[in-house]
């Protein structure tokens with residue numbers, strides 16, 4: 001098809017020449033806990049001292065008191081319950097990877113997905129916990145968000161290429177959005193519907209993937225189909241930041257279908273990374289950052305631009321706590 005830049009950077013950014021992509025302007029219960037699994041000191045020391053003191057009435061009272069205290073201590077130190085996470089756009093290119101990563105880490109997560117069609121559901125395994133629904137319809141979202149702890153939003157309006165483009169004749173393809181599936185309906189109303197539904201369901205964190213470029217109203221992506229996609233995405237990001245729900249907004253650079261985990265990730269703010277040579281990122285890396293954002297307090301109530309150094313330069317990012325700690329911006 002028409003994209004001739006790289007085969008892996010997809011439409012959203014590949015139709016913009018690289019140089020023009022710049023902004024201008026625990027829960028153990030004590031009774032069921034085998035002694036061998038009690039964490040070593042100070043809890044095990046505490047356990048021995050309370051047992052030896054349990055023969056007198058005073059000692060028994062003290063024993064019970066200590067037992068309660070120890071139980072609380074062990075609870076806090078023990079394994080936490082897996083987080084139930086819904087990924088929307090779970091049939092999309094990044095959404096699929098996030099959903100798979102969550103499924104693979106079943107000790108930490110219970111994965112749920114929301115997709116638009118039966119075909120998308122089958123594509124990601126057709127599991128019972130994959131809901132089919134359209135985010136433009138609030139009712140379709142309500143059942144999917146029920147009982148979840150966190151939401152990862154990976155839905156987006158997707159531009160279509162106008163038929164008749166012949167790459168052999170040169171020039172650029174033209175794009176359009178289908179009626180009813182413009183960024184205003186999907187990236188604004190659809191995202192807002194998800195945030196509202198999550199809030200009503202008592203969701204504790206929302207991770208939203210957006211795009212770099214939103215500080216520039218004249219960004220070329222806004223002219224695709226004359227639909228202001230970055231403007232509507234930004235409006236949804238603002239709505240999330242104002243929602244009162246702990247959030248992480250990830251504004252990705254140009255997405256590439258490349259292997260993840262092998263590059264140094266870069267975080268930034270206010271589209272500053274777009275002024276540099278490092279403004280792309282593998283979808284697999286974006287997906288990992290989404291998953292890690294669910295596990296680190298340092299990621300909460302922050303917005304970050306995300307790109308990576310080219311493979312072979314820098315040190316592949318492994319410490320996500322430190323990565324999120326670098327981010328100082330709330331929006």
Ligand SMILES: NC(=O)c1ccc[n+]([C@@H]2O[C@H](COP(=O)([O-])OP(=O)(O)OC[C@H]3O[C@@H](n4cnc5c(N)ncnc54)[C@H](OP(=O)(O)O)[C@@H]3O)[C@@H](O)[C@H]2O)c1
Pocket residue numbers: 009010011012013014089090091092093094095115116117120133134135136154155156157158186190209210211212251252253254255256283
């Ligand atoms: N492409 C880039 O270079 C680039 C750069 C920066 C940021 N981004 C952003 O990064 C995010 C992930 O991008 P991606 O390329 O991985 O996404 P993608 O493959 O385009 O996936 C978008 C998903 O949204 C779903 N969707 C669209 N309208 C929907 C609706 N009304 N109801 C329910 N689901 C709906 C689509 O469902 P179907 O599968 O049924 O169509 C699709 O699964 C997007 O927000 C994108 O804008 C992209």
